[in-house]
Amino acid sequence: MADQRFQLYDTTLRDGTQQEGMVLTVEDKLAVARHLDAFGVGFIEGGWPGAVPKDTEFFRRAAHEIQLHNAQLAAFGATRKPGAMVSSDPQVRALLAAGTPVVTIVAKSHPRHVELALRTTLAENLAMIGSTVRFLVHAGRRVFVDAEHYFDGYRLNREYALEVVRIAADAGAEAVVLCDTNGGGLPDRIGAVVDDTRTATGARLGIHCHDDSGCAVANTLAAVDAGADHVQGTAHGYGERCGNADLFTVTANLLLQRGLEVISLEQLREMTLSAGSIAELTGIPVRAAAPYVGAGAFTHKAGLHASALRVDPGLYQHVDPALVGNAMHTLVSDLGGRSSVELKARELGYDVEAGSEPVARAAARIKDLETRGYSFESADASFELLLREELQGAVGGPPECPFDVETWRVGVDRRPGGGTRTQASVRLRVDGVPLSAAGEGNGPVNALDRALHTALDPFFPELAALEVVDYQVRVLPGSAVAGDGSGAAARVLVTFSDGRRRWGTVGVDENTVAASWRALLDAVRYVLLSGARTGGEDRRARPTAAVAD
Numbered sequence: 001m002a003d004q005r006f007q008l009y010d011t012t013l014r015d016g017t018q019q020e021g022m023v024l025t026v027e028d029k030l031a032v033a034r035h036l037d038a039f040g041v042g043f044i045e046g047g048w049p050g051a052v053p054k055d056t057e058f059f060r061r062a063a064h065e066i067q068l069h070n071a072q073l074a075a076f077g078a079t080r081k082p083g084a085m086v087s088s089d090p091q092v093r094a095l096l097a098a099g100t101p102v103v104t105i106v107a108k109s110h111p112r113h114v115e116l117a118l119r120t121t122l123a124e125n126l127a128m129i130g131s132t133v134r135f136l137v138h139a140g141r142r143v144f145v146d147a148e149h150y151f152d153g154y155r156l157n158r159e160y161a162l163e164v165v166r167i168a169a170d171a172g173a174e175a176v177v178l179c180d181t182n183g184g185g186l187p188d189r190i191g192a193v194v195d196d197t198r199t200a201t202g203a204r205l206g207i208h209c210h211d212d213s214g215c216a217v218a219n220t221l222a223a224v225d226a227g228a229d230h231v232q233g234t235a236h237g238y239g240e241r242c243g244n245a246d247l248f249t250v251t252a253n254l255l256l257q258r259g260l261e262v263i264s265l266e267q268l269r270e271m272t273l274s275a276g277s278i279a280e281l282t283g284i285p286v287r288a289a290a291p292y293v294g295a296g297a298f299t300h301k302a303g304l305h306a307s308a309l310r311v312d313p314g315l316y317q318h319v320d321p322a323l324v325g326n327a328m329h330t331l332v333s334d335l336g337g338r339s340s341v342e343l344k345a346r347e348l349g350y351d352v353e354a355g356s357e358p359v360a361r362a363a364a365r366i367k368d369l370e371t372r373g374y375s376f377e378s379a380d381a382s383f384e385l386l387l388r389e390e391l392q393g394a395v396g397g398p399p400e401c402p403f404d405v406e407t408w409r410v411g412v413d414r415r416p417g418g419g420t421r422t423q424a425s426v427r428l429r430v431d432g433v434p435l436s437a438a439g440e441g442n443g444p445v446n447a448l449d450r451a452l453h454t455a456l457d458p459f460f461p462e463l464a465a466l467e468v469v470d471y472q473v474r475v476l477p478g479s480a481v482a483g484d485g486s487g488a489a490a491r492v493l494v495t496f497s498d499g500r501r502r503w504g505t506v507g508v509d510e511n512t513v514a515a516s517w518r519a520l521l522d523a524v525r526y527v528l529l530s531g532a533r534t535g536g537e538d539r540r541a542r543p544t545a546a547v548a549d
C-alpha cells in the first residue's frame with residue numbers, strides 16, 4: 001500500500017502537453033489517465049478547463065468514462081482576474097464546472113511577473129490568490145497553489161515570495177507548490193529555498209521543477225530532502241521546453257533510494273509497462289537510455305562489465321531491474337569478449353559457458369566481423385546464427401540450414417512511360433534439389449525478398465508471415481572497413497517480424513544489394529532454425545510440388 005501522506009501529483013495531461021510535438025486527443029488523454037492511475041499517482045492534472053476546449057471536454061467525459069482507483073482528478077487554472085469578483089470570474093467558474101475533487105491554481109510569486117504580465121499591484125495579486133483559494137475551498141474543493149517562478153521571485157524579493165505562500169496556506173490551500181518555472185535551478189539552491197520557506201511559513205510545500213538546467217529530478221529530490229512532501233512531474237519528463245521532472249525516475253528514486261513508499265512495490269514492478277503504454281499513446285518513443293524504464297537502462301555492452309555481471313548482476317547495476325519491471329540485456333560487439341557472448345547466448349536460451357571453445361570462437365569472429373563493418377548490437381538473429389554455426393561445428397554433422405544458394409540476380413528497367421520495374425531471380429537447392437524463382441518489387445530488396453518467398457514458402461510455410469518492417473543502410477568509408485582495402489562497404493540492418501516477434505539481422509558487402517541479400521538470408525535461416533529449435537513444424541514434411549527447375 002502506498003504511503004498516503006506523500007503526494008505524487010502528475011501533470012502529464014497539462015504541463016506534459018505543453019511539450020513541442022505533443023498533441024493528444026481527448027480519447028488519448030482518457031487512456032493516459034487510466035495508465036497513470038494504475039501506475040499509482042495520487043493526483044492526475046487533466047488540463048485547463050475553460051481555457052482549452054479539449055480539456056473542458058476531457059473533464060466532462062472523464063466524470064463517467066474512467067474509474068480511478070488510486071488518483072483524484074485535478075483541474076488546473078489561474079487566479080481570478082485583477083479587480084474582478086472571484087464568484088463571477090469565468091475561468092474560476094469553469095474550474096468548478098469541471099467537477100473535480102481537486103483544483104490547482106497557478107499564482108504569481110515573482111514581483112516583475114505581477115507587474116509586467118498580470119499588470120497589477122503586488123497587493124492585488126495577494127488578494128487574488130487569497131480570494132480564489134477561499135472561494136474554491138468554500139465550494140468543497142481540495143486546493144493546491146502552484147507558486148509560479150517561485151525560486152526566481154524569492155531571489156528578487158524573499159519577503160514577497162514568502163507572503164504568497166502564507167496567503168495561500170492561510171486561505172486553505174492544502175499545499176503550496178514551489179515552481180522552478182524557468183527551470184534553471186540547481187539542487188543546492190532549490191533545497192535551501194525550500195528549507196527556508198518551510199521554516200518561515202510552516203506551510204505544507206510541494207515542488208514542480210522544469211529541466212532547463214538538466215537538474216529537474218535532482219532538484220525535486222533536493223526539495224523532498226528539504227521537507228517538500230508533494231511532488232509534481234510528468235511521464236517521461238514531458239513538458240514545456242526541456243520538460244518537467246520525470247515522474248518515473250522520481251518515483252523509483254523516492255521508493256528505492258529514499259525508502260518513501262509513494263506507490264506500492266507491486267505498482268513499481270509495473271512501471272516499465274506503464275511507461276511503454278503511455279509512450280505508445282503519445283507517439284513519442286521511450287528513450288533507450290531513460291533511467292529505470294528505457295530499453296537500454298540495464299543493457300550492457302562492455303566486455304569487462306559482462307564478465308563481472310556473469311558472477312553477480314549487482315556488480316554493474318544500481319538496482320535489480322525486476323523491481324521496476326525492466327530486464328537486463330547484453331549486447332555483443334567488438335567491445336565484448338567471451339563473457340558477453342555467454343550472457344547474450346543465455347539470454348537467447350543457450351546453455352553455454354564463457355570458457356568453452358565455441359564461445360571463444362564466436363567472440364573472436366564477432367571482433368573480426370565488426371572490424372569489417374558488421375554490427376551485431378541490433379542483429380540478434382545474425383548473432384544467433386553465428387553462435388549456432390560454432391556450436392554445430394563443435395559437435396560435427398551437416399550444416400543446419402536446409403537450403404543453399406547457388407546464385408541470384410536483380411535487374412532494374414526503366415519503363416517507357418517513366419518509373420522503374422525491379423525484378424529478381426534466385427537459384428537455390430533445397431535438400432540438394434535445385435529450384436529457381438522470380439519476384440518483382442518496388443526496389444531490389446523487395447524484389448529479392450519476394451523471389452525468396454516464392455521459392456521457399458511452399459516448402460516452409462512458417463516463412464509466409466515473415467516481413468521486413470525496417471531497413472537501414474549505412475555506407476562505411478573504406479577507412480572504416482578492414483579487409484582488402486578496396487574501398488567503401490555498405491552495412492545493412494534489417495528488422496523482421498512474423499507478426500508476433502521482431503528480430504534483426506545484419507549484412508555487409510561492398511555492394512548494397514548484396515549486403516541486403518545477406519541480411520535477408522539470415523532472416524530466413526533464422527526463422528527456419530528457430531522453428532526447429534523451439535520444436536516447430538518438422539521441416540522435412542514438405543510438399544513435393546514446388547517451383548523446381
Ligand SMILES: CC(=O)SCCNC(=O)CCNC(=O)[C@H](O)C(C)(C)COP(=O)(O)OP(=O)(O)OC[C@H]1O[C@@H](n2cnc3c(N)ncnc32)[C@H](O)[C@@H]1OP(=O)(O)O
Pocket residue numbers: 015018048051052078079081106107108117118119148181240
Ligand atoms: C507556467 C505555466 O505553464 S502555466 C500554464 C500555461 N498554460 C497555458 O497557457 C495553456 C492554456 N492557455 C490558454 O488557453 C490561453 O493562453 C488563455 C486562455 C489562458 C489566455 O488567453 P487570452 O485570453 O487570449 O490572452 P493571452 O494569451 O494574451 O494571455 C494574457 C492574459 O493572461 C493573463 N495572465 C498571464 N499570466 C497569468 C497568470 N499566471 N495567471 C493569470 N492570468 C495570467 C494576462 O494578464 C492577460 O490577461 P488579460 O487578457 O486580462 O489582460
Ligand SMILES: CC(=O)C(=O)O
Pocket residue numbers: 015106146147148149179180181182208210
Ligand atoms: C505551474 C507551472 O507549470 C510552472 O510554473 O512551471
